[in-house]
Amino acid sequence: MNLQWMAWTAPTAIFFAVIAGLLVLFTVLAILFPETPRRGILRIETTRGDRLFITLLGSAYINAAWLALSGLPQWWALGLCALYAAAVFRWV
Amino acid sequence: MDKPVNQKAWFLVLPVLVLVAFSAVIPLMTVVNYSVQDTFGNNVFFWHGIGWFQEVLTSPRVHGAFGRQLLFSAIVLAIQIPLGVAIALCMPRRGIWVSVCLVLMALPLLIPWNVVGTIWQILGRSDIGLLGRALDAMGISFNYARNPLHAWIIVVVMDVWHWTSLVALLAYAGLRSIPQAYYQAAEIDQASRWKVFRYIELPKMRGVLLIAVLLRFMDSFMIYTEPFVVTGGGPGSATSFLSIDLVKMALGQFDLGPAAAFSLLYFLVILLVSWVFYTVMTTIDRAEG
Numbered sequence: 001m002n003l004q005w006m007a008w009t010a011p012t013a014i015f016f017a018v019i020a021g022l023l024v025l026f027t028v029l030a031i032l033f034p035e036t037p038r039r040g041i042l043r044i045e046t047t048r049g050d051r052l053f054i055t056l057l058g059s060a061y062i063n064a065a066w067l068a069l070s071g072l073p074q075w076w077a078l079g080l081c082a083l084y085a086a087a088v089f090r091w092v
Numbered sequence: 093m094d095k096p097v098n099q100k101a102w103f104l105v106l107p108v109l110v111l112v113a114f115s116a117v118i119p120l121m122t123v124v125n126y127s128v129q130d131t132f133g134n135n136v137f138f139w140h141g142i143g144w145f146q147e148v149l150t151s152p153r154v155h156g157a158f159g160r161q162l163l164f165s166a167i168v169l170a171i172q173i174p175l176g177v178a179i180a181l182c183m184p185r186r187g188i189w190v191s192v193c194l195v196l197m198a199l200p201l202l203i204p205w206n207v208v209g210t211i212w213q214i215l216g217r218s219d220i221g222l223l224g225r226a227l228d229a230m231g232i233s234f235n236y237a238r239n240p241l242h243a244w245i246i247v248v249v250m251d252v253w254h255w256t257s258l259v260a261l262l263a264y265a266g267l268r269s270i271p272q273a274y275y276q277a278a279e280i281d282q283a284s285r286w287k288v289f290r291y292i293e294l295p296k297m298r299g300v301l302l303i304a305v306l307l308r309f310m311d312s313f314m315i316y317t318e319p320f321v322v323t324g325g326g327p328g329s330a331t332s333f334l335s336i337d338l339v340k341m342a343l344g345q346f347d348l349g350p351a352a353a354f355s356l357l358y359f360l361v362i363l364l365v366s367w368v369f370y371t372v373m374t375t376i377d378r379a380e381g
Contacts, residue, residue, distance in 0.1 A: 004135060005135060006118070006121065006122045007125045009139065012125045016124075061360065064357060067142060
């Protein structure tokens with residue numbers, strides 16, 4: 001299979017592999033440890049998968065905002081995203 | 093009784109999964125790959141990192157398009173929602189005129205976008221268009237190709253003409269679902285017309301109106317065809333909304349990298365709004381049982 005037209009790079013491949021890995025991990029977790037949805041500070045029912053989605057989408061916004069406003073190394077935004085992820089999984 | 097658990101039904105989703113992979117996921121992955129690289133054609137790419145994202149995020153051109161897009165969506169919502177509700181309130185509740193009204197209201201919704209654009213493009217021209225000629229005869233020189241304000245007016249009026257019926261039909265469906273007993277109770281209490289609207293009709297329409305707002309926001313936020321046909325994004329870049337600007341960048345200038353970064357950021361906004369849309373809808377569904 002020739003994938004040259006997709007213009008793959010190592011960083012984007014890692015990016016998608018991490019997301020795919022997270023999806024697989026959360027599917028396995030959902031099978032091994034079934035859960036009931038809960039209500040957090042957003043006042044909506046969320047499952048672990050919903051919280052993962054909120055985390056990923058929010059992280060994209062955090063990275064974009066960091067890039068647009070801070071001018072500091074982009075890696076630091078990743079640390080901020082980790083804090084945000086912890087907060088989402090704890091309180092949302 | 094416990095329901096039997098059988099997850100084999102998931103295999104029935106496979107065809108859709110394959111279809112979506114080819115029509116959406118793989119192209120989207122390619123766009124992500126483009127967004128971190130530069131190319132001069134011939135399928136040769138050079139690593140550019142997050143440079144394009146930085147450029148797009150700080151570009152006055154993109155900020156302008158984003159601002160115009162938000163303004164357009166805000167104006168369109170501010171007109172269409174109240175107007176749609178008002179039309180729904182005026183529509184007959186029973187009798188032969190119900191069907192006539194419904195069909196007439198549905199007509200604009202059935203017309204393809206590019207045809208809507210062509211209709212208004214011709215209608216607004218001062219040489220051959222009915223509207224343009226009429227305004228000209230009244231002494232108003234209307235030229236949407238040269239005057240940015242006129243271009244905005246025609247694009248907004250076109251969108252209102254095209255989509256207000258959707259809001260009206262949704263609001264009408266909401267109104268029809270109110271049991272007669274509520275109106276009778278209001279009559280006994282001698283409630284005024286305004287009070288009936290404020291305390292019975294509006295709360296009962298809340299769900300459908302929310303759906304109408306979100307649908308109209310999404311549609312107007314992604315608008316491309318109609319303004320492209322009517323004004324082509326001009327004059328200058330006065331009506332270059334996000335989609336129009338994106339196409340100019342990607343296909344007109346063939347700046348694949350910046351256009352890919354631009355489209356990903358655009359996609360993020362759409363994704364957030366879609367998620368809110370979905371969450372609100374499911375929450376309403378659950379609340380109303």
